Amino acid sequence: MQRKLAAGNWKMNGARADLSMIDRLNTSHPSPDCDILLCPPAHLVSQAVAQAAKGTLKIGAQNCHSAETGAYTGDISAGMFAEIGASHVIVGHSERREGYGETDTDARAKATAAQAAGLIPIVCLGESLSQRDAGDALNVILTQLAGSVPADSEADTLVVAYEPIWAIGTGKIPTMDEIAEVHQALRANLIDALGQTGAAVPLLYGGSVKPANAAGIFALEHVNGALVGGASLTAQDFSPIIQALSDS
Numbered sequence: 001m002q003r004k005l006a007a008g009n010w011k012m013n014g015a016r017a018d019l020s021m022i023d024r025l026n027t028s029h030p031s032p033d034c035d036i037l038l039c040p041p042a043h044l045v046s047q048a049v050a051q052a053a054k055g056t057l058k059i060g061a062q063n064c065h066s067a068e069t070g071a072y073t074g075d076i077s078a079g080m081f082a083e084i085g086a087s088h089v090i091v092g093h094s095e096r097r098e099g100y101g102e103t104d105t106d107a108r109a110k111a112t113a114a115q116a117a118g119l120i121p122i123v124c125l126g127e128s129l130s131q132r133d134a135g136d137a138l139n140v141i142l143t144q145l146a147g148s149v150p151a152d153s154e155a156d157t158l159v160v161a162y163e164p165i166w167a168i169g170t171g172k173i174p175t176m177d178e179i180a181e182v183h184q185a186l187r188a189n190l191i192d193a194l195g196q197t198g199a200a201v202p203l204l205y206g207g208s209v210k211p212a213n214a215a216g217i218f219a220l221e222h223v224n225g226a227l228v229g230g231a232s233l234t235a236q237d238f239s240p241i242i243q244a245l246s247d248s
């Protein structure tokens with residue numbers, strides 16, 4: 001069985017005071033097969049780890065460099081995030097692919113570096129609206145999967161997140177059939193590539209996940225959790241999503 005994961009990506013939002021929501025999330029008790037993760041901006045990771053230490057909530061980073069150390073002004077390596085207590089790192093997010101020209105090769109290099117440092121990479125994939133309208137969504141997503149996932153991943157060293165670009169921050173989500181079709185294809189391809197490991201890799205859906213639509217999404221086969229942006233910024237919105245996943 002796959003572990004479930006409710007992951008919050010704060011993106012470039014949040015201040016120290018907002019870390020108080022960690023105490024509220026840590027008092028929720030999801031089912032034992034369900035993990036909760038918050039990925040605040042880099043400057044808050046260390047303090048978030050300290051604040052989360054009393055409970056089971058995990059803290060991750062939103063990006064890392066693929067090198068261990070070196071002359072990369074402004075960058076932070078996976079090992080550095082591991083040293084301060086992070087457990088996961090998001091790689092290949094569409095906002096990195098679109099805004100910084102990151103490729104599948106970059107995403108795989110970062111994921112490989114994360115695994116080497118003991119972090120679990122959350123590898124993000126997703127099509128644009130024009131790619132979906134052209135009937136190319138599955139092809140795009142499976143090409144990204146093949147190019148972005150490290151070949152020697154294990155079930156407990158990899159998470160894959162399907163995030164259609166047009167659903168991020170828009171309030172629009174694909175139909176349940178569309179999400180199910182993509183997750184089914186991701187599962188089949190991961191099994192082809194990784195054998196039984198591929199059957200156990202957690203698959204997340206991301207893009208406008210809200211308290212109102214979470215239960216329907218989590219009821220789908222091969223959806224093992226969510227990567228949540230806007231609705232992870234407050235405990236009021238994130239808690240019911242965690243509860244829906246725990247109950248699924």
Ligand SMILES: O=C(CO)COP(=O)(O)O
Nearest residue numbers: 009168169207208229230
């Ligand atoms: O990009 C996302 C998470 O990584 C999704 O963001 P929203 O939940 O705000 O649509």
